[in-house]
Amino acid sequence: MLDLIPSLGPWMPRVAGRRFAVATIVAASGSVPRPVGTSMLVTEAGEVLGSLSGGCVEGAVVALAQEAMDDGATRLETFGFSAADAFAAGLTCGGQLDIHIQPVPAAKPGEAGHPLRAALLRLAEASPDQPVALVRELGDAGGGAVVLSDPAIFRLAASPELGALLHGEPALQVESIVRGGGTGLVRLSQPRDCPPDRTGAGQPSGERAILVESRLAPPRMLVFGANDFGAALVPAAKLLGYHVTLVDARPAFAGQPRFAAADLIVTDWPHRYLAAEAAAGRTDTRTMAAVLTHDPKFDIPLLETALALDLAYVGAMGSRRSHLQRVAELLSAGVPPERIAQLHSPIGLDLGAVTPAEVAVSITAEIIAARSRAASCLPLRETSGTIHQHPTRSHPAPAPAPADVDKQEIAWT
Incomplete structure (x- = not known):
């Protein structure tokens, strides 16, 4: 009803x-x-x-x-x-x-x-x-x-x-x-x-x-990074019903009109903003975080903060090589391996995405799969069983362990 x-x-x-x-x-x-x-x-x-x-x-x-x-x-x-x-x-x-x-x-x-x-x-x-x-x-x-x-x-x-x-x-x-x-x-x-x-x-x-x-109130989607990929992800997340916040430490980037679809635009260091929101009780187990900054000086402190929280999803953009470097830095910073295993990185499903709009589809597809605990993401014609399952949405299961480095890197590094 x-x-x-x-x-x-x-x-x-x-x-x-x-x-x-x-x-x-x-x-x-x-x-x-x-x-x-x-x-x-x-x-x-x-x-x-x-x-x-x-x-x-x-x-x-x-x-x-x-x-x-x-x-x-x-x-x-x-x-x-x-x-x-x-x-x-x-x-x-x-x-x-x-x-x-x-x-x-x-x-x-x-x-x-x-x-x-x-x-x-x-x-x-x-x-x-x-x-x-x-x-x-x-x-x-x-x-x-x-x-x-x-x-x-x-x-x-x-x-x-x-x-x-x-x-x-x-x-x-x-x-x-x-x-x-x-x-x-x-x-x-x-x-x-x-x-x-x-x-x-x-x-x-x-x-x-x-x-x-x-x-309940719409779940939050925190998009970190005022770039082409963030501009594509913001309206895609809105279509899924999220309350979307765009966060970037650079006023000249965050203030661009192309991010106007966001419910909230914040100019602050990402890790500092996330820590403040968590302390104020404005994040929960339905909150999604997409780290698109692709810059270690932003990414590492932000991921340290995000992986210490019970969020529904934490994803980070980057190649497989940059992901392994990121894992090494997080381990050095004392982040437990089981927490790192929950990180969706490289972010998104392997859809062959190249353009920012396609990457946004890849990310939102992974979010849907994670929150519904989908065991596989194959074409429907290659699967069997019930199509419309309407699962109860809850906290997603931990992501697989980091992929091997010898696999082909994604195009948007």
Whole structure:
């Protein structure tokens, strides 16, 4: 649902006082285009906001949403691939989705009415990058919804609405997901005493569950080096949703208009700035650092500082020869070998990148692979298994040990 926030503001007036339905992916397996928590809104006039599968099942979901609005009953529908029925709505990619459909009844003028309608009105007021969480109850008595404005410091005890609903292990799970900025379904062991709802495929929707969607403030990308490569990486990192800071000690370089896409431009010695940010608590295990200065007087003290912190990613530009020199200097400075092994250097994946724009793609590709713990980065046609895995993003595993020097050096030394 949270991915619809940028569009909710202009969309909600269309359903002011009117019926609509919310269709949400609550379970996904195999190769599926969108993860759990993805939602699509359907009005009684058949208007649609959002998408669940890129087109495979949307038509069938709209029809089920219309039925749900007519009878007021929730639905739980499973969509997968069926070779036996070529005309059935399903996923051609071979995965399987469970989609929960919640009807929202009409509301009286001036009233929010249904809790989910009230929650959507609150989400419509949020900015695209604002930290926020939505906690919803699914099942026979589904529809309860609570919006949390500061998920990073959320405590269940501070929310009477959720405290009355959750106890024991489910409460701890919900709190953990909210505070971690994640998405997940928490099943409740005791269903309420309510008559069963009808479902699109005869599946029981009586099991109570809590769907949690949470997002924290955007993670930081620290780009060190006001050069051609930094100018290409800044907008590429913005596309990935990072809050981007460009750092360079030289005012004449950092002040160039080509870096205007950065959220913040800092003129300071890189290692001094990073140490100050860490001391102020403005770096964390989601922070990425790309060292593009390619100058030992900047690189070595900066990498000493960066490798002493628990950052998600530290990469440094340079050839394999310069990397080995860098490793020797870091060892001499007392940096533990296991910390050096976490350094992504030479930075980026081997894509044959040459131009600054291509190098930016190489770097961002490695960042995506690192944060999702991708075991290999081969062309999809040369791999097998699930394509859309939607992994839980966490601190990346340590990088491999430094490569042998006899391998071909990259072009941008």
